[in-house]
Amino acid sequence: MLLVTLFEEYSLIMQKRVNGExxxxxxDLRPLGSxxxxxxxxxxxxxxxxxxxxxxxLDITFPVDYPxxxxxxxxxxxxxxxxxxxxPLTGAIACPAYSTDFHGCKRFGASxxxxxx
Numbered sequence: 001m002l003l004v005t006l007f008e009e010y011s012l013i014m015q016k017r018v019n020g021e022x023x024x025x026x027x028d029l030r031p032l033g034s035x036x037x038x039x040x041x042x043x044x045x046x047x048x049x050x051x052x053x054x055x056x057x058l059d060i061t062f063p064v065d066y067p068x069x070x071x072x073x074x075x076x077x078x079x080x081x082x083x084x085x086x087x088p089l090t091g092a093i094a095c096p097a098y099s100t101d102f103h104g105c106k107r108f109g110a111s112x113x114x115x116x117x
Contacts, residue, residue, distance in 0.1 A: 005067055006036045027055070037062045040076075056080060059091075 013029055028042040039060040045051025057076040063069045075081050078091030085094045 006031075006062060010036070032059075037064075054080070 010031060017029075025044040025046055026041065027044055028040070030039060030041075032038040032040045039062070041058040041060060043056050043058065045054040045056070059074050059076055061072045063071070073093050075086060075091035075093070078086065078088055081088075081091070086092070087094070
């Protein structure tokens with residue numbers, strides 16, 4: 001089930017990339033090599049923010065019981081990020097919505113109104 005879910009997510013993301021629908025500063029999002037459980041992403045800081053134009057590389061790890069448990073995400077170069085929800089040593093992002101009360105209600109590639117949330 002997990003592999004099917006992750007391949008579905010990747011397929012949806014590839015469709016959005018081809019259609020130019022990746023948004024929110026996402027420049028790249030894909031599995032890392034042939035390991036479907038490890039993904040990489042590149043995002044850019046939002047327009048008009050102090051981070052505008054800055055690129056951030058992210059590492060995303062999916063657990064074996066995804067989507068029932070949340071994926072983990074971290075900045076590859078944590079020294080770039082100054083934020084209270086980011087561990088300055090590991091780059092791990094602490095997101096209370098995912099880490100404390102996650103119920104598998106929203107899948108990685110889902111967007112509001114897609115029927116996949």
